[in-house]
Amino acid sequence: MSIQDNLTINEKKVLLALEEIGSAAPEKLEEKSGLQVDAAMQAAFMLEEKELVSVSEKVLERYSLTKEGEEYTKNGLPERQIIDFLKKPTSLEELRSHFSPQMVGIATGWLVKKGWAKIENGVMVPSGNVYAGKDEETLAAFTDKAKTLEELGSDQGTIKDLLKRKLIIKHEEKFRTVSITDAGNALAVQGLVLEEEIAQLTPDLLKSGAWKEKKFRPYRLDITPKPLYGAKIHPYRRLIEQMRQIFLEMGFAEIKGGIIQSSFWNFDALFQPQDHPARDMQDTFHLDSTCELPTEYFENVAAMHEHGGEIDSCGWGGIWDKELSRRNVLRTHTTSVTVKYLADHPISPVKAFCIDRAYRRETIDPTHTPEFEQLEGVVMDKDMSFADLLGLLAEFYHRMGFEEVRFRPGYFPYTEPSVEPEVYVDGLGWVELGGAGVFRREVSEPLGIKDPVLAWGLGVSRLAMLKLGLKDLRLLYQSDIDWLRKSEVCRT
Ligand SMILES: N[C@@H](Cc1ccccc1)C(=O)O
Missing domain, CATH: 3.30.930.10 (Bira Bifunctional Protein; Domain 2)
Structure with missing residues (x-):
């Protein structure tokens, strides 16, 4: 049996589409092959098993602001709000009454970590060394759309911190590309006959006699089917x-x-x-x-x-x-x-x-x-x-x-x-x-x-x-x- 005989009509359509453009995303394949995207991809996977195309997958990670992230982007991170307020050493108690205790709680750790302030005997002392952090720059780079790390001009460490602070969330999107292989190309240039094939004989085909004119997809007897395991009672x-x-x-x-x-x-x-x-x-x-x-x-x-x-x-x-x-x-x-x-x-x-x-x-x-x-x-x-x-x-x-x-x-x-x-x-x-x-x-x-x-x-x-x-x-x-x-x- 030739390789051609072994291809479904959809597989042939996908192969012909790819002969022209080499590789394509699923949407492009839909357009070029005239098949629905699901059918085109199903055919692509079948062609992949025959090594006539390869399907690669890339995961794109994008980030967007959470509700809390949006609020801090607008009003400043808790540590920024507090350091802006802090003109002189101020007791934590006073800070708590001015801001909420919860906010002072969140801010304190970061103020110390960033070196913007110190805590001495329950008093917060500004260090005078305040800079715009990478986290603030990253937050500022957000718009309504989810963005990639590159689009945000950020780095892994900053993103990790913001994720941990639950100010942003990650979205993963998979991108597939289908590319024709050399073997696929060789087959496509020989020319593929696009003829409808029948995989299943129906009572209608039999009754009307239409089966006589149709081409049947040949069975492949050289492929071992995957074993099917039926449900059964546990042996014990x-x-x-x-x-x-x-x-x-x-x-x-x-x-x-x-x-x-x-x-x-x-x-x-x-x-x-x-x-x-x-x-x-x-x-x-x-x-x-x-x-x-x-x-x-x-x-x-x-x-x-x-x-x-x-x-x-x-x-x-x-x-x-x-x-x-x-x-x-x-x-x-x-x-x-x-x-x-x-x-x-x-x-x-x-x-x-x-x-x-x-x-x-x-x-x-x-x-x-x-x-x-x-x-x-x-x-x-x-x-x-x-x-x-x-x-x-x-x-x-x-x-x-x-x-x-x-x-x-x-x-x-x-x-x-x-x-x-x-x-x-x-x-x-x-x-x-x-x-x-x-x-x-x-x-x-x-x-x-x-x-x-x-x-x-x-x-x-x-x-x-x-x-x-x-x-x-x-x-x-x-x-x-x-x-x-x-x-x-x-x-x-
Ligand atoms: N109960 C024993 C078995 C046993 C039952 C009744 C009579 C004698 C022996 C066991 O668990 O090993």
Whole structure:
């Protein structure tokens, strides 16, 4: 295909106009090409891509007076008005009563800076050395029209001061010049055929048969079009939705709870001893606020911690501190939500899950963020067993696409037995994905729960990392536009 074939009729018109005059401003191009200025410039940019013309841009800076600037141009700058008045040393107080305190305030700094006067013990003393400043000359050079620095006969420093004093404002105007290149010229002198071309076939053209007489703009198959990125759901959201869907399909109810929890629900109700390291400042975001303890449970919980309550347990010993339990924290796990839900719904059966954010004082690195999501769940029913728990979790991971699942013994103060589920990922091996277990009697008894409770808290972001093939967890939270654009739209 020749270069000529590849030009639209507008591009040809612009090229022919420029062949004559070499280069032109947009208005001139409009006049010479017979096109509207927008169409002419659009064609010019397309010609620029083909290197047949070049478009240069110059920014012209002009200045005009502000209201305040106009006033001072007429009456003199505050420092000029005051120095003209100042025949002898005069107290600032007197000056303030003669002029406004505000004006004396503005003028003083400049009088001193310009060396026109000194302040001594609250008295302004004229130096006798007063000159017409460049700023005053510049202000005097203004008329109604905005002017350039050259037109004002000014300099950068003075303009900067006047801008800072808000006496003038800057206007920027862009000027474009379109110039024909050698290649453009060479093409134009060969002569260009101005023939109307059709870029789109319309039903009318088809029906009337007029298409037979028309010339069609050929397609360019050698140019890669710019990629188009459609809108889509954030990949992390999509995975969270998938996990939610799996639990809903398995007959679970979704529950929600507060981000702020009392230490009571976050730790004590879960039989975490009050000196447990997880409760340290380094691990938990403690808040200044406190809350009231639930009267129906806290005494039972206290007794359980101190001596094992009414069951065959010896508790943690020591004195359980009520005040410590009242302190609010940002929930360190969503187990605080499920345990409270169970306390409110102690009658079997219960199948509930919560997929939400938890907070821990972590140093941010590729595998840790202080905010992260957990997938928490509980099943309470008669005769529920540890085997049911393992089966249920394996089923969840299978549905998420992990074929191999195994459970390693784990430890949590609130479950016995406890496990850590792991999935097998090619290239990574076994990856740990959270914790699970059967609630201890020390947890269920004080809350009035009689039946066994299976519980788990799974790492959602870790799972998302595996599913999305990420090495850095932070990508999930950063909204990196490049990554978002390239991430797949559908399930992986
Ligand atoms: N809360 C635990 C997970 C867990 C939940 C429920 C039972 C056992 C373990 C964690 O955040 O790691």
